[in-house]
Amino acid sequence: MTVIEQVSAHQDYEVFGLVSAAxxxxxxxxxxxxxxxxxxxxxxxxxINQSIAxxxxxxxxxxxxxxxxxxxxxxxxxxxxxxxxxxxxxxxNGAVLPQVLSSQIIGGPYHGVQMVSKGGLIGNQDVITHCLxxxxxxxxxxx
Numbered sequence: 212m213t214v215i216e217q218v219s220a221h222q223d224y225e226v227f228g229l230v231s232a233a234x235x236x237x238x239x240x241x242x243x244x245x246x247x248x249x250x251x252x253x254x255x256x257x258x259i260n261q262s263i264a265x266x267x268x269x270x271x272x273x274x275x276x277x278x279x280x281x282x283x284x285x286x287x288x289x290x291x292x293x294x295x296x297x298x299x300x301x302x303x304n305g306a307v308l309p310q311v312l313s314s315q316i317i318g319g320p321y322h323g324v325q326m327v328s329k330g331g332l333i334g335n336q337d338v339i340t341h342c343l344x345x346x347x348x349x350x351x352x353x354x
Contacts, residue, residue: 280346285331
């Protein structure tokens with residue numbers, strides 16, 4: 212079952228997460244993959260980022276009227292999502308936590324959606340919960 216099929220089957224859920232690695236055992240050796248495919252680590256990383264962005268953008272498109280917030284982790288993934296989603300700009304509202312920004316999407320099909328972005332190596336395991344609670348709180352204030 213694909214990610215899209217799984218989300219479609221569980222539309223009553225309030226939060227969906229797409230995780231590229233749940234633990235250290237899930238990490239893949241990019242250098243080995245690059246060597247085997249005669250490309251660079253940066254090229255492999257770009258393919259992974261674009262693939263994640265493609266999944267996120269498909270979900271955003273399919274559930275556009277149900278989504279009020281987007282949480283991203285990692286600058287390269289955040290950038291790939293913004294590019295594929297045709298996001299014109301992000302209006303920074305402030306910091307949720309140190310090095311974790313709250314923004315509003317400006318322009319494109321997701322204009323007005325709240326977005327919280329953090330660096331990939333920033334924060335501990337509670338950061339995601341804190342950020343999702345923040346998005347929910349902001350949406351309740353706006354609604």
